Amino acid sequence: MDLKDIPEVKINTDWCKSCGICVAFCPRKVLEMGMFYAQVAHPEACSGCKMCENLCPDFAITVTLPVKTAEKVK
Amino acid sequence: MEKSNPNVYMMQGNTACAEGAIAAGCRFFAGYPITPSTEIAEVLAYRLPQVGGNFIQMEDEIAAMGAVIGASLGGVKAMTATSGPGFSLKQENIGFAAMAEIPVVVVDVQRGGPSTGLPTHVSQSDMMQARWGTHGDHGIIALCPSTVRETYDLTIRAFNLSEQFRTPVLLMTDEIIAHLNEKIELPEPSTIKIINRQKPTVPPEKYVPYAMTDTDIPPMANFGEGYRYHVTGLAHDETGFPTNDPAKIEEQLLRINRKIERYRDEIVEVEEFATEKMEVLVIAYGATARSAKKAVQLARENGRRAGLLKLKTIWPFPEKEIAQLAQKVSRIVVPELNLGQIAHEVEWATCRALPVVRVNRINGEPITPHEILQAIVG
Amino acid sequence: MDYLYYLRQSKMPHIWCDGCGHGIVLKSLLRVIDKLGWDKNDVAVVSGIGCSSRTPGYVDFNTLHTTHGRALAFATGLKIAKPQLHVIVVTGDGDAVAIGGNHFIHAARRNIDISVIIYNNYIYGMTGGQVSPTTPTMKKATTTPFGNPDAPFDISRLAAAAGAAYVARTTVYHYARMDLYIEQALTKKGFSVVEVLSPCPTSYGKLNKLGNGVDMLMYQKENTVSLEKAAQLTPEELENKIVVGVFVDKEQADYQEHYQKVVQKSHNV
Structure with a gap:
């Protein structure tokens, strides 16, 4: 699978407070808790549902959908 | 019967206060009934809708004080009126107006206290509450009329001073002046001096709402006019955002005291x-x-x-x-x-x-x- | 959707604790404002005192952080003075229905065109976990160390009884529902209320052994029932359940519409 075709999950490590909500609720287990903040452990598993982004209380996760998916969503 | 001079009226102090407010440009009044101030609310409930203004009777004196601050921040000159017990209730929000530097006029028609005291009898026992009623240190302006005409004039002056100095101004009248009917001649509207708040002249991205200016009175932007900024009762720096920096806190607090004190010659009458x-x-x-x-x-x-x-x-x-x-x-x-x-x-x-x-x-x-x-x- | 466009980034990260749900509510609010395409200059966010009331400091609108409980009083004056502003009050359970309870019911009665988002976390978080008017009976707070002897307010039913034009309740976990309700509230003419249950793991969760933010969100996920379903359940079955849904959604003349009639009559005398 081409990485361009999967959503990009970015963690803002300056704002993440390691509450673990994204890790617990991601339906595809894309994220794991690191020592100080959440980490994108399995980017290839991401379906782009944005549950992590929407549930992150700290504005610390951004999910960018690949162009194709983004167009489909539109 | 035709009056020989259309500007001459038989008028009560409370009515003169209401008419003075309208002449000063007041277009918002929020109040709560309390003797002996109630006629101010009653007259303005009648008069404000006629002149494009808004009157609202709030659920208590605290709400009335909050509403006038909100209205002033929205760019409309605003006033509330009350008496002893209500004046006590308004103190926290008067402190907010002083801290956030929002012009408002508060009328206190003094009656006997403490507590419910003497609702229909005269007193002058809120003079110290006017100065020190809120918690914390800030400058304050309080005016005191002794005739019906003075009530009219000083209400206008209260608005002018509040706009000029970005501060709450208290009109400390009393039950006798409030309910006294006197013959008064009102000035021609064109002769009345009106002062409006200084608005920022810089573009929004350059606007510093609590800047340490030469005058100690920074220009004030109204909400909804393109200058998005933060207003809080917390100790703040020149940007308006809360700070714990002792130097910034002191700088601002000293300024809101100094901005009244340094102009005392202009204010004192x-x-x-x-x-x-x-x-x-x-x-x-x-x-x-x-x-x-x-x-x-x-x-x-x-x-x-x-x-x-x-x-x-x-x-x-x-x-x-x-x-x-x-x-x-x-x-x-x-x-x-x-x-x-x-x-x-x-x-x-x-x-x-x-x-x-x-x-x-x-x-x-x-x-x-x-x-x-x-x-x-x- | 670019949250950063609406945030005062230099003030971030925000002060809310890890696992606190307040940031989830704020994101929902920003998504809705973005969807509605409102100009930032036309939005005013007004708050009182408390954790939720720190919201205005982080968002790039006209923002007003007032005194404890009084946000609706200030907002009422602001809305009347500048009717073109979209005035949104963000407040907490203590701010809105304890010290500000009187203003809350009267703003609802008046049906003034203001939207209120209440972040209900059952506790006074800012001062360290004291009992609030929505803390359930016998739950612990620092001022009810042996359990709360008081009965809690149901904020949504209170708003409905007081005359609000729109009232809905949801949880932060159900964020899509929250987006929908907040959008309906923001576009409603008249007084609209969205009560959002937001976990406070630091105080309420800790004192009542409810776990961390994840655990408290999981509880919301597993214990929420809709108004429709709740109507078929017994009080015993409803115990410890969170009832969500739209309590009120009605069209009625708002304060300003009535005041226009006042203005017209005042000219006819």
């Missing part, structure tokens, strides 16, 4: 009566100033050289004016409807260099000219 060649000076304000004036007249008629200094501004305190006149006399008489709130300030202003005789009353009755005359005679 007193009136002298028969102060030439006098031995005894009477210092009075509000309803009591009327008895005091009569007492001074009677004293002069009886060969006693008395004079009157009427205070139209109470805060900042006219200590300079008092100190100057005190040099000419051997005794000062301060009649007031409390137990000496202003007499105490007079003692400070004169460094206790001469006797300050107090004439006090707190039972709801006014002080008569004869009682003041007795104090003058000694």
